[in-house]
Amino acid sequence: MITSLTLDAEALFVALRDGVRRLCADRPGASLVGIWSGGAWLAARLQTDLGLPGEAGVITSMLHRDDFAERGLAADGGTTRLPFEIAGRHIVLIDDVLYTGRTIRAVVNELYDFGRPASVALAVLVDRGGRELPIEAAFAAARVTLAPDQRLSLAKDANGRFSFAVQEAA
Amino acid sequence: MLSQRNPQLNKNGELIHLLSIEGLPRAVITQILDTAGTFLSVNERDVKKVPLLRGKSVFNLFFENSTRTRTTFEIAAKRLSADVINLDIARSSTAKGESLLDTIANLSAMHADMFVVRHSESGAPYLIAEHCAPHVHVVNAGDGRHAHPTQGLLDMYTIRHYKGDFTQLTVAIVGDIVNSRVARSDIHALTTLGVPEVRAVGPKTLVPGDLAGMGVRVCHDMAEGVRDADVIIMLRLQNERMSGAVLPSAGEYFKRFGLTADKLALAKPDAIVMHPGPINRGVEIDSAVADGHSSVILPQVTFGIAVRMAVMSTIAGNVA
Numbered sequence: 001m002i003t004s005l006t007l008d009a010e011a012l013f014v015a016l017r018d019g020v021r022r023l024c025a026d027r028p029g030a031s032l033v034g035i036w037s038g039g040a041w042l043a044a045r046l047q048t049d050l051g052l053p054g055e056a057g058v059i060t061s062m063l064h065r066d067d068f069a070e071r072g073l074a075a076d077g078g079t080t081r082l083p084f085e086i087a088g089r090h091i092v093l094i095d096d097v098l099y100t101g102r103t104i105r106a107v108v109n110e111l112y113d114f115g116r117p118a119s120v121a122l123a124v125l126v127d128r129g130g131r132e133l134p135i136e137a138a139f140a141a142a143r144v145t146l147a148p149d150q151r152l153s154l155a156k157d158a159n160g161r162f163s164f165a166v167q168e169a170a
Numbered sequence: 171m172l173s174q175r176n177p178q179l180n181k182n183g184e185l186i187h188l189l190s191i192e193g194l195p196r197a198v199i200t201q202i203l204d205t206a207g208t209f210l211s212v213n214e215r216d217v218k219k220v221p222l223l224r225g226k227s228v229f230n231l232f233f234e235n236s237t238r239t240r241t242t243f244e245i246a247a248k249r250l251s252a253d254v255i256n257l258d259i260a261r262s263s264t265a266k267g268e269s270l271l272d273t274i275a276n277l278s279a280m281h282a283d284m285f286v287v288r289h290s291e292s293g294a295p296y297l298i299a300e301h302c303a304p305h306v307h308v309v310n311a312g313d314g315r316h317a318h319p320t321q322g323l324l325d326m327y328t329i330r331h332y333k334g335d336f337t338q339l340t341v342a343i344v345g346d347i348v349n350s351r352v353a354r355s356d357i358h359a360l361t362t363l364g365v366p367e368v369r370a371v372g373p374k375t376l377v378p379g380d381l382a383g384m385g386v387r388v389c390h391d392m393a394e395g396v397r398d399a400d401v402i403i404m405l406r407l408q409n410e411r412m413s414g415a416v417l418p419s420a421g422e423y424f425k426r427f428g429l430t431a432d433k434l435a436l437a438k439p440d441a442i443v444m445h446p447g448p449i450n451r452g453v454e455i456d457s458a459v460a461d462g463h464s465s466v467i468l469p470q471v472t473f474g475i476a477v478r479m480a481v482m483s484t485i486a487g488n489v490a
Contacts, residue, residue: 060208062208063208063212063220063221063222064220064221068222068487069487071487072184072484072486072487072488073205073222073483073484073487075201076204077205077208078208079207079208079211080208080211081211109221112217113212113215113216113217113219113220114215114216114217115216
């Protein structure tokens with residue numbers, strides 16, 4: 001069983017930073033867009049650490065989710081803020097965990113409501129498998145296998161340090 | 171009897187209809203305001219549409235006329251991708267004698283998913299919510315003198331937008347309080363959100379002393395009512411009240427309770443002036459104030475669309 005101890009989020013962040021640096025090098029003028037909420041934390045820190053100009057974008061899957069009929073609106077779904085033109089721009093999406101791919105599908109739809117990007121790539125801290133859609137990350141700092149009833153989520157403490165928590169479904 | 175629970179909430183405490191602000195927990199109200207913030211930005215995108223209500227049919231049932239409220243509900247539903255059907259009730263079956271519940275049964279047979287209801291009878295939206303199928307949701311768009319909850323919520327959104335926090339505010343509601351469903355919804359919302367001082371301002375005929383039971387301070391003097399207020403909500407003076415000898419004349423009313431620059435100067439320097447519309451210039455509000463820098467009357471209209479999107483998508487996502 002995976003526990004939070006075996007996934008060192010800070011060490012994975014260093015690997016993610018290197019991966020995203022390479023993705024940006026291949027995509028002139030690329031902008032980072034973090035997926036609410038864990039991905040947005042990561043993107044904000046990557047923006048600073050990589051010395052990119054301006055602010056990273058934030059995007060929410062809330063308005064395009066395919067489980068709206070079953071689950072309704074998320075209580076704290078966040079708000080999309082993209083402080084740059086999307087049309088013609090290379091976008092690197094950042095998220096903490098890639099699982100079924102459904103969030104990414106929703107986020108790509110959301111992105112297109114703002115314009116037609118030149119390209120969209122995805123970089124994540126952890127790819128936990130279990131895909132239900134044909135979506136892949138261009139970079140994943142770690143690949144692990146978790147049981148479907150395990151929930152992996154990124155946490156950020158008061159000092160901005162990241163950690164992973166694994167919750168077993170009740 | 172089944173139970174005393176609020177018919178707007180399901181057994182998990184989630185909103186399934188919006189009938190009144192009375193009895194809604196603070197968390198539910200705050201959640202709608204937060205969600206409205208997300209939808210406000212949708213109205214500024216290239217594509218001003220999200221697919222949350224795709225494939226759903228929203229019926230606007232306005233048994234009482236209101237162009238503005240009906241239009242903002244229609245825009246809100248369309249921006250959520252719903253199909254919107256506007257029924258001109260005054261000219262349809264109801265005029266031929268069909269009962270309210272028969273009308274609802276027929277529309278349900280046309281696969282309605284949501285009813286937006288305005289009715290001159292207090293409680294009509296409750297009756298519909300009680301009798302419609304479990305998957306159907308009801309929004310009260312104003313019933314009699316009872317409630318106008320989406321106006322109340324958009325007023326709260328407006329106040330929060332300009333003032334941030336509710337817990338230090340003095341809010342004056344001025345005008346025909348006793349007949350106003352807007353005033354009633356605002357008062358319930360303001361007290362639920364923790365506003366320490368809500369004043370009901372107007373002549374004794376329109377602001378009876380027993381309103382104090384709703385947690386408001388009654389003021390029959392305009393200067394006392396607006397002094398040091400952070401927010402002034404002006405209500406439309408309904409002309410039909412004048413004929414009933416409740417008020418002497420429009421001119422006399424304006425002199426005593428109309429909001430002019432002089433009276434506004436008694437409020438806090440950064441006070442905002444609100445009005446649910448339509449405004450009667452020179453009756454309850456002076457043009458210089460309605461168009462002045464303190465007025466947020468037009469932003470209220472813009473926020474109203476986002477708030478109605480938040481209400482419709484919240485209830486549509488919850489199961490009875």
